[in-house]
Each structure stands twice: as structure tokens, then as C-alpha cells.
Amino acid sequence: MFKKLSFIALCLSLIFLSACVSKKEYVALETKSNQTQAQLELDKENLQAQISKLNSENNRLLDTVEGLKTELEQEKLAVQQKEREVSELDKTRRQIESDLKEQIAQKDIKLEEIEGNLKVTFVDKILFDSGSVTIKPKGQEVLLKLADSFRDSKDRNIAVEGHTDDVQIGSALIDRFPTNWELSAARATAVVRFLQEKGDISPKRLTASGYSFYRAVAPNETPEGRKQNRRIEIILVPIR
DSSP: OHHHHHHHHHHHHHHHHHHHHHHHHHHHHHHHHHHHHHHHHHHHHHHHHHHHHHHHHHHHHHHHHHHHHHHHHHHHHHHHHHHHHHHHHHHHHHHHHHHTHHHHHTTSEEEEEETTEEEEEEEHHHHOOTTOOSOOHHHHHHHHHHHHHHTTOTTEEEEEEEEOOSOOOOTTTTTTOSSHHHHHHHHHHHHHHHHHHTTOOOGGGEEEEEOTTTTOSSOTTSHHHHHHHSEEEEEEEEOO
16 A cells, blocks of 8 residues: 555656646747847847938939930030030131131131130221221121121020220211220120121020220231221120
């Protein structure tokens, strides 16, 4: 009987110990599972942060690429526009050289291309008599030919500049032109009005300026120098 009770007691002890061990293992496993879950959640948050950062970087790079594409397209358009302007300017220059080859050969007119602008310089004798602001018939013929060359260059304005030598205005004209300022401006204005009224050039493209003798291209000490300084310059300039 004692042996039987001992055996039963031993079995109960083993069952109790087994239950205790199983609960301990369960708690350990549950703790480990919770730790693993927490680590997974942390890893997930880190991964999401990295994904968000990569997305931001990707968007920034896409914006940069789009910006570069826009800049390249703008540069391409600017180059194409410049090429068109150069082509149109070259066409205008060739037409002027053909239409006014006699005057160019005689050096009454000088044709220059300066920094992408076309400048036509007239010595004053071809356009005006001394002290006059009335354009001579021969000068009118030349200006009409020039207007034909300029009319289609609608992407450029026309600046007309009047220049004189440093000889003071004579007493017969001083009431009308107190200084060379007035004379140079009046001559430039006369050319502008002629280009508008007879040359059919839009007035929106025209400007007139007088510079007196303050932009001399030659010394005023000699007759030849003064002759060069008495001039009208007509310049094709890009529309801004």
C-alpha cells in the first residue's frame, strides 16, 4: 500500500513538474515572440522611413531631370531663334549690298555687322544739304531701297541716329537749330518720318536719336574727319 501511494505521489510530482516546465517555456516563448514582434515593427518603421527617403530623393531627381530638360529645350529654342535671326540678318545684308552696291562702292554708304546688329552709315551729303533737314531726292531713293530691305525684318527695330561735326551752327540757322544737338536730332527725325510715311515701315519699330558731335568716329581737326562725323546711322536691333 505504501509503495502504491509512493508511486502515485511520484506520478503526481512528475505531472506537476511537467506542467510547471511547460508554463515556463510558454512564458519564455511568449516573451521571445513579443520581442520578435517588436523588432519586426521597428524594422518595418525603419524600412518605411528608408522607402520614404528614397521616394523623396527619386522625386527630387525627377524634378532635376525635368528642370534640365526644360533648360535644354529653352536653350535649343534660343539657338534656333538665334539661327533664324542670323539667317534673316544675312539675307537683309545681302539685299542691301545688292540694292545699294553703287553707293557702297562710292563710299557714300558703309555697311557693317556689329555684335549681331546691322548698321548702315550714310555720309550726310547723300541725304542732306549743309544745315538742312530736308532729305534730298537722291537720298530719298536710297532710303526707299533700304526700307524694302528692312520691311520684312519684323523681329528687329530700326534705330536712326543723327551725328554732326563740332562746327558751330551758322548765324543763319541758329534760331532754328541753336546747337548741333537740335540739328542731329532733327535729321534723325526726318529720316524716321520718311521711313514711316514713304517707306511703309511700322512706326512701332522706329526710334530717332541725336548725338550732336559727341560720338565722333574721326578727329574733327581735318575736313576729312569732319566729313566722316557728319553722318546718319541706321541700325537694325533685336526687339526686346
